[in-house]
Amino acid sequence: MASYNYKDKTVIITGGGSGIGEALSKKFASSGANVHILDFQLEKTQEVVDEVLEKGGRAQVHQCDVSNQEQVKEIVQGIASKNSLDILINNAGIAHVGNIEGTSESDMDKLYQVNIKGVYNCIYACIPKMKEQGNGVVLNMASIASTVGISDRFAYSMTKGAVLTMTYSIAKDYIDHGIRCNSISPARVHTPFVDNFISKNYPGEEKEMFEKLSKTQPIGRMAKPDEIASLALYLCSDEASFITGTDFPIDGGFIKLNG
Incomplete structure (x- = not known):
């Protein structure tokens, strides 16, 4: 496996307490990063942090509702006051099964708050520090549902489509500030x-x-969560410094080979 050195890097990972997020947290910590996990589920995430610490890594959990902008800003400012702010990985998200008739207004609002507003809030909070530094990396977790039709995933697909276009916008608007922005689109993990x-x-x-x-x-x-985390580790590294404004499907051939 390729080895990347994140010794002097501070990484914020949202939803880092389980699934793909847990794999991301452990992968970056094992590569030397100072990992800050923003997660609503404090107890489960603390278990991940404890495991990282036991192995000699650096990690800290911040209980956070990413849909709450003031809460996100306060946490990010606290981290940025003591560290560089090198990488933001927007991984937190929720799923929903249903077509448009099976999607209530409350369903739609809930997915919007977490999957779209949550990503916006975190980028909004991190960009000023990254601009000040003259560098930074934003990595968003999108989905193959961003670009292809999947049955009974109406609201989820809509929100992940927004994540994809946010990725392109951030990459375009901040390339002159040394900030890169990409996304990963997994299939089923x-x-x-x-x-x-x-x-x-x-x-x-x-x-x-x-x-x-x-x-x-x-x-x-x-896919295995660790496979997604390995791609993220590369995309956030200095070795990927020429890559921005790009979405990376990691889908076992789903997009190109289905149908």
Whole structure:
């Protein structure tokens, strides 16, 4: 595996307490980064932090609702007052299953608050410090649903489409300030969310449904969170300094090979 040195880098990761976020937190910490995790679930995220600390890494959790701009700004300013602010990874997000008829106004509002406003709030809070430094990296977690139609994912697809276009806008507006912005678009990733979704909706059929969902990926399986984190580690590194304004599908061939 490629090795990247993040020894003098401060990384903010939202939703870093489980799934892809947990993999991101551990991956960056093991590469020397000073990791600050913004997560609503304090207890679970503290377990991730404790594991990082036990292995000699640096990590800290900040309980945060990313949809609350004042809360985000206060936390980011506190971090930036003591450290450089090198990397922001917008990973926090929520999912929803349903077409437009199965999407209530409250569903739509909830997804907007976290998946769109949450990303906006974090970038908004971090950009001034990055401009002052003359450098910085923003990495947004989008989805293949940003660009292709997926059944029963109306609201989720809409919000991830917004994340994708935010990525392009930030990259364009701040390239002259030394700030890069890219996104990653995963297909289905095997996380606790997937297991919980299957057990809740298909009790007694968990194994069959897991195999069925896995086979919707042309490569024949779901991605592992660590595979997403490895791509993120590269995209945020100095080795990727020529890359900005780009979305990276990591999808087991879903976009190009399906259909």
